[in-house]
Amino acid sequence: MRLQCNLLERMREFDLIKTHFTDWSTNCSNLKLGIGDDCLVWQGDQPLVISTDTAVQGVHFPEQARPDQVASRAFLSALSDLAAMGASADFFTLALSLPADLTDHWLSEFAKQLRVLAQQYQIVLAGGDTTRSKLITVTISVHGCVAKPLLRSGAIAGDDIWVTGRLGGAAAALPTILASYDETSGDANLGTQAVSAKTSIPSQWLNAYWQPDIPMLFAKQASSLLNSAIDISDGLMGDAGHLARASQVDLEFDIHALPLAEQLQPNVPQHLALALAGGDDYQLCFTATKAARQSITLLAESINQPVSLVGRVVRGNGDVRWYDGTHQIKPALQGYQHF
């Protein structure tokens, strides 16, 4: 399918794939056939849930990001959608577009990190496609199973609203991350510790950007307790709106209950904006009845998963409201861009 056909280059590509992406674990009994034929083959009893995410160099990760960082961001952002369905992580496909001058070392480091993550989350690489492009582009489709998928449309008036993890850290780290690349004139080897030490921003912010903890285990184990869930990687404000409209309810949030990232304060408009609209938090917003409150708390504690009760679902038509105590407020959303 190439404009410039080059058999040697193609063969090199097959070799690259063979070198870096085969002989991985294939421990997924429902995956009948993985890499190596025209399609992968899957058969299972439970519903299969699938999500696709693309990460583009210079858009979703900095031009000079390290290969392991690119792998982490691309993979974890996709995985987060499985968590939002309460699903297990079973297998994924990888469509990789790479510049011709990319080194073997880059691909090797990328593959190594992806393999680490695949092992950590027990998910099998089952297929994919490698092509040339001027820009590194990574499209990952994740596949998982769940008896009763958690939908955006399941929130019921009277439900509690919860979020996992902490909010705003990834967006707060971004200006520093971008500046660190400028200052080092293309030295892409600055790790989290180096950037953190140099700039004195919390290392948790950097981890939220580069190595978010996806609440897979919690979502899977809690799914029967929950009424609805959504991934909030586009920002809680926008994503809560999706959930509210899908469920045809209104959502009311208490900004002081929001689990803001380290050093962020709900009463500082730019901080609140980072948490509500900065994006890049691969966490969940979910709703559940009040009766489930204790079970959720106990489960979360037992697996060391931070969760916060942040609001309530009321009757309505899809609106989201924010409260500072008893006062309704309208968060200023543009501020964080200049943070």
Next chain:
Amino acid sequence: MRLQCNLLERMREFDLIKTHFTDWSTNCSNLKLGIGDDCLVWQGDQPLVISTDTAVQGVHFPEQARPDQVASRAFLSALSDLAAMGASADFFTLALSLPADLTDHWLSEFAKQLRVLAQQYQIVLAGGDTTRSKLITVTISVHGCVAKPLLRSGAIAGDDIWVTGRLGGAAAALPTILASYDETSGDANLGTQAVSAKTSIPSQWLNAYWQPDIPMLFAKQASSLLNSAIDISDGLMGDAGHLARASQVDLEFDIHALPLAEQLQPNVPQHLALALAGGDDYQLCFTATKAARQSITLLAESINQPVSLVGRVVRGNGDVRWYDGTHQIKPALQGYQHF
């Protein structure tokens, strides 16, 4: 997940998707949930087969290709992998990376053509992702069902070797297609007829490039008759090698039996090279016992699907041999690059 967060741009994107990609047919009973949640949800009894293909601007299609042409090439090249498994076409996901300055008209034409193809092949758009990039990049994952997937590894010594359609046309058209963009200084509106009339190359070559007929129906109906199959879009020579190695057999082809595209002759080395290594032929190579020969021919005739008996499977270890009558030949593969 953006480096430059822009809520307005994001909202415009949601609107674009809503405008162009929703309200499509969702007539697939096993698709429990399509676009609109964190994941799509699928549940069925038969094995699910999945393949992912990426098409990059300037690599897999010319920079100035029309949006309908981009849609056709990206979609049909992916679909071809389902045919190679003997599967039905059930649903697909679309990961679209688009430059910021792309017009609504472009996206509208792209979506329109994709919808036409989805209707033609009775396949449902079930999910996806839209992102910014400097280059148009289209990743399509196709999903289908088949009770017993047709594998590359099923060829048996004694089998006949067949191919569908005609070979070499798409690769033969490519220089003319690229030249047509140069001559028209970016006028991307030259259709098949205009290019064909102007350059006097066969319109079938252009159709093979822009609108290949994927042998979906034949592959699905014939699958129980066949022992193995592979998509030959990377060129018959390379792909036959994959099949031979996967099946641990040798393949022997008669070059005079190959269904070369219009005006191509097996004895002209550059023509033969186009057919064997030019690529872009979204056809199948498959094997079946001699006992199935008549049934295959009758089925193909009944649905107007060209098929050709082109060789035989013999015992071996994965070699592919080419015969001009009784003489074994070694096709000169580099020639076609200068055709």
